[in-house]
Amino acid sequence: MASLGQIIFTSMIILIILFSTIIILILAIAFAGPLSEAQSSNRSPIANLGEDELLSCYLHTTSEKNTFSQVSVSWEKTSLSGVVYDYYSGVADFTDQNSQFKGRTQFFPETLVQGNASLLLRSVRQSDEGEYTCYVSSAEGDGQVSINLRTAAFTAPTFTVSNGTLTAEANRWFPKPNVTWLDYFGKVLQGSTSFMQNTAGISSIVSTLKPFNISDTYTLRIQNDLVTAVSEATVMGSDVKKNTIFTFNSASSLPRSYLSIMTYVLCICYLT
Known part of the structure; x- marks a missing residue:
């Protein structure tokens, strides 16, 4: 007949094996990842x-x-x-x-x-x-x-030249954007911009630049918090050669709770 000490020893071995098996299963599930x-x-x-x-x-x-x-x-x-x-x-x-x-x-x-x-x-x-x-x-x-x-609402602008004025028109923008003219070297120019909103809050834009030089290239930037349209316009006599590139503001896909935790951790690190 087994002694009390042998029974206790055997029970401890069984418990150790059981707990080890459970831990291995948990780790396997945690690190294997989904199929x-x-x-x-x-x-x-x-x-x-x-x-x-x-x-x-x-x-x-x-x-x-x-x-x-x-x-x-x-x-x-x-x-x-x-x-x-x-x-x-x-x-x-x-x-x-x-x-x-x-x-x-x-x-x-x-x-x-x-x-x-x-x-x-x-x-x-x-x-x-x-x-x-x-x-x-x-x-x-x-x-x-x-x-x-x-x-959002966004459209590429069209350009026309008339009476010494370079005019850009874009008929659908939402939210209301900022409009900036730049020269070939990136210097901000003094343009004139007007907005007209419909009942849905969508803006149509008319922006003019005067004076300007024939054969020069100008940049028109239309930008809000979501979308930026950058148009290069080269004046060629009474015609305008244009090219527009749209870029979009990418929002973080991290959950808000995760962002809150990260902010808390950063604050702790900064304070310590």
């Missing part, structure tokens, strides 16, 4: 009001298999009842679709096998702005990704 996860090529898109915008969402897998089966997708918008779009068992389900999106969404079922669950939102409105979440599930794995959609 698949949802991602987006642009988590902070800026949509041009009145135009279509693609909300990017796709499954990425860490396995060698590059295709997916039995894929279901649900798009939702924060603080909005119902769903933006539902797709289950090979069929779109519009039962719970919010009225704001009826007839304004397009899905691409033929691309689901590659894990593409992107959604096209047609004729973007200001009310579409906000946080969207794409939920994707498949036989190979699932995931979700959040996308912060922002809205």
